[in-house]
Amino acid sequence: MPLQHGQHGQHGQAANAAVQTSDEALLAAALMRSRDAISGTEIVKPDPFQAGELDLAARLPRLARDYRNAVMLSELLEDLVFVSEDDAPPGKTARAMALSRRTTGDPVPLARIVRPGLADFSQAAPLVAAYAELRADRLTEILAQQRHLIPFLSSILPLDPVRNPALAEMLEVGLDLVTPVVMRVKLALGCPRPNQFSDRIQPLIPEPAHPALPSGHATQIFMLATMLSLLANPDAQVKPDDQLYRLACRIAVNRTVAGVHFPADSASGAVLGIQLGRYAMARGLRGTVGSAEFDGSLFGNQAEPRDFHAEILNQMMNGDDPSTRFNDDRTAARPAPLWQALCHRARQEWQNRWS
Template sequence: MARNGGMGGMGGMGGMGGMGGMGGMGDFLGAGAAQGNNPILTAGLQTTAEAIVFATGDGPAPVPTQLPENSTANLDRSADWVRGSLYLTDFIKDVGSSVVGEEVSLSFENQNLLSVHRPSASLLSEQSKFVRDYSDLRADRAAEITSQLGFPTEYFAMILALHPAHNRYTLELITVTQLMCSHLAMMAKYSLAIRRPDQVDTRIMPMIATPGHGSFPSAHATEAYGVATVMLGLLDAWQSYADSPDRRELVKQLASRIAVNRTVAGVHYPMDTWAGASLGQAVGGAILGRCGAPQTAKAATYTPKNTDFFGTDFEKLLAGDSVPTDYGVQFGAPVQSTVSPLFNWLWKKALKEAHTGDTNGVIA
């Protein structure tokens, strides 16, 4: 899951978390763990303990009550990074992949999420022109691109009015979704092994460092559309915004913009976004199912075409509407997944963080 930046140079796990390390799982690795003591504090604790322990006597320690075994009742006692590890284990054990010829399929609980065909070498060359054309937008989008090198949690927080003080578990759910999406995207990238645009056309010259893994599918697109899918499900459950329809549309627009920004930066082809968006909405649906929440995501098949990416057409295709262009995407059966106690615990925590304002519980 290597990403650009983040984690103070920890590289491999990239920019996990977001929200300045304050929200939900924070930076994931080490989040919620007790901080190490400085040498003076360590010595002070030791001498104090030795000086006052006589007051407890020499008798045996009291017999404690046992914590429940293998129970979500213990999750509140766990550091954020421990829960993150448990979510990852719970989800990944049901992920499958297969390679048949030049087609890679990713599945969840033995049901297809995405089947994607490997793009040809000539298609890489053709798609490079789109990447060159997008470079005109770099000056305008530089701040977005560089601040989205890790997980762009803050951008979703802006639309949904999320704050670490109020929405710790919603932010944890966002981070978990990004982790699962990144993991599956990397599995597909490894199998398909597609060169980055600047490795095909020297005129592209990316404005950021080219990541050290394959181009197809886009992990940023996978994560953005995965988070959008889960957050749209949460918005439906919250029903706490008077302007919820506007926020829903903004979430969809944001997912598209985050994904396209990677083409603007020069590190992804438009076809990478088609594949990543298709995978992301499917993974998001699987996560909602794990949470015990309703979802409308669909399994997808993508045969790369030499087209640009348009978020509005992606949404139309997902909804079953027709579009004038053959983008190579076909959506199939609804994504199915069984409820997980771990994800259901997190979902219920996030549900309780719904914004409330007036007497109807709706923000006016």
């Protein structure tokens, strides 16, 4: 039955595509006939013209949404520098990936992720298996969060895309930024998935076709939570008991419940996401940003596997966890004029949300 349903779905898509093609052909033929009727063979006389007066930021909203997002994404990516740190002697995977940002001088550190050892992952596999007991309870969340994250934020804050279009677009660009960044880190570190350590894990959802650490979902949701916090208050700190960060922790843990991520994947994703959120908002609101480091080889409890949840995040943010360090080395970020224009519109929308 599932195969038949899939075939029926393909047939439906093909039928819709055929109807759309037919409609486009009909419209093209009608436009051609209409033009021939009202223009005929008259010689075209161009209208008067003048040079454009809008600057780049003012012209940006005239692009289609996807193209605007691509422009701002390229602007945010242009300041990021990746340096892979190999093992000694060099191995097939990197020991660490350092992410820096360009300034008016030499690049300065933004985030550094050190991979755990294989023994650390192996030790954590039973913990991932134990989380399977929560799958029935978390099933709907896990499935929905495969494709949707922003609606979960909208259940906490009034993020109505009709009333806050610039804010919605800002968050979408943030989501888009995570993918190229996190994939560079994943590829360099090459960390395994839980079911590679045991055939009893049996993930609830298809295993993503890329390395595990850092978790992309954790990076995304922590970046979005940080962006929203800084939009409301440029001096906001990460508060694990805040609703946004409680949600971020739950979404990250859900990936472990599903059997596709270790707790260390979520912890490293949280650090990277927080730093990317700070970086993006510093460039959009003319702010400052410091550096952070997550060392997966130190993310453990000696003989016991290490978990990740809001209390662990609290320890990481307060400097009480040996794996994580947020440094007091904040410096100004280079402004990104096009991204900055969007962030300012988003801030105005948020400040006027009561109107």
